[in-house]
Amino acid sequence: MPPNDKAGPFFAVDDVDAFYATNEGKLSFNAAPKNIPPGRYVSFDDPWGNRVHVLDMSASRDADRVAGRDADRVAGREADQ
DSSP, rough: OTOOOOOOOOOOOOOHHHHHHHHBBTTTTTTEEETTEEEOOOOOOOOTTTTEEEEEEEHHHHHHHHHHHHHHHHOOOOOOO
């Protein structure tokens, strides 16, 4: 959880930016999505004031994809694009 943020449940989604775009104007977001070490993060407050956190693991997926390409390169294989 980012510093100075309220506690609340976390939900994982495939794409925080797509979630934000789909729900902008419908949910009370606290700020635009931002980068965090595992990926992207955004939060919103529900109608009762509870903070809800939403994150994706895009940075981890990107790192895994790069690591896979590097392993293929070392092994002399072409990585799938």
